[in-house]
Amino acid sequence: MGSTAIPTGTKWWSGGKSPFNVSYGKVMMWYFLMSDAFTFGAFLISYGTIRFSVNNWADPNKVFNSFPFAGHANLPLAFVSLMTFILIFSSVTMVLAVHEGHQMNKKGVEKYMILTIIGGAAFLGCQAWEWTHLLTGEHVALLNDGTLSVLPTTVKMNPWGEALSHSEMVNALQKTSHEQLVAIANTLHHGAENAHHAAASLTNQELINQIASSEIHATHTGPIAFGGYFFGITGFHGFHVLSGVVINIIMYIKTKLGHFEQRGHYEMIEKAGLYWHFVDLVWVFVFLCFYLV
Amino acid sequence: MSAQHYENPEITFQPDHSGGTKKIWKIFWVLSALTIVELALGYFLYAKDGQLGNAAVLTTKIVIGILTLAKAYYIVSVFMHLGDEVRNLIMTIVVPLVLFVWFIIAFLADGESWKNLRNTRGKSRTYQTEEVSKGAVESHK
Secondary structure (H helix, E strand, O other): OOOOOOOOOOOOOOOOOOOOOHHHHHHHHHHOOOHHHHHHHHHHHHHHHHHHHOOOOHHHHOOOOOOOOOOOOOOOHHHHHHHHHHHHHHHHHHHHHHHHHHOOOHHHHHHHHOOOOOOOHHHHHHHHHHHHHHHHOEEEOOOOOOOOEEOOOOHHHOOOOOOOOOOHHHHHHHHOOOHHHHHHHHHHHOOOHHHHHHOOOOOHHHHHHHHHHOOOOOEEOOOOHHHHHHHHHHHHHHHHHHHHHHHHHHHHHHHHHHHHHOOOHHHHHHHHHHHHHHHHHHHHHHHHHHHOO | OOOOOOOOOOOOOOOOOOOOOOOHHHHHHHHHHHHHHHHHHHHHHHHHHOOOHHHHHHHHHHHHHHHHHHHHHHHHHHHHOOOOOHHHHHHHHHHHHHHHHHHHHHHHHHHHHHHHHOOOOOOOOOOOOOOOOHHHHHHHO
């Protein structure tokens, strides 16, 4: 191709030849991804630093142990494994779309782009469920004022500290207000409306006896930074997934309209693919840092 | 179907894309296998929680970390086709990332150091739950 006549209007990499024998767009996508890798790396290292600096970080096997429609079953690592495999599989369909693009097979590109988009949407759905589960969770935790309260996991609240001993819990229950005692008692019987009304009419001592004799797991509060790092980093990653899905949808439409066929190459699919694989790559590290270790 | 060609005189080289999808599926199985091993080690840590020494836990976590790096290598090299690019391009992307080695060592050591400082200064932080010996607090005053 070196001897090909140069068409007018060619946008040159200055110098007339790509230094890396790839197009300008692809090189810049690589450099963007490298800078994004530094952003994610900085977030994850900051998270690691704070995690190393406290004695009791939240135990991922306790925080992430639920699965949709499995009730209160203890299933550590299960749901996040599903999310990981969804993302790996959507990465495979993306690379297959790129492969079909190299063969100039429009139908193949369309098919695999659709599968990739579905994979991305499935991942986002999983993440939405996980966030909702944490943000609406009910965990009995000891506050600084010595009373017990029902807490979710948010950027300001972390109920995932060390477990309270039975005597610690009984002491704290004596100081806890009637309102909070009712709320704690209500976590014992989920969804039973009658029980909720019944709890409100009990005396404090009756509630304390009920709670103390139950199998409730009360904990100290954990480091407050946990929620901020978890929601911040998985949110930043989720936003990358979301924008990746949007980019993939645009690429699908452009394929469908035949833009790339007219152009003679499917390089845009390759560039979208680079971004999509990067999202998978980051998840590999988020999975490591938040869930596995 | 004829293979695509870039109408771009700046690019004089095209990687060979005529191969099938065999390699892609092979890497898919490699990534899946690595993930399953990671999960198995994760469950091992969970099942043996409290029974393993610090060194054993740390070793397992480092092994999981190495497996993660292997996954990253396969994704970048094969799925992102960086392995097919010109060596100079690979180097301009990979070499700056070597900075992470030092970032990780320096910052995690800092975190560890903060923890040690905090633990000898009594219960000045609300989330500090580890008992500090009276002697340590006294000697610090």
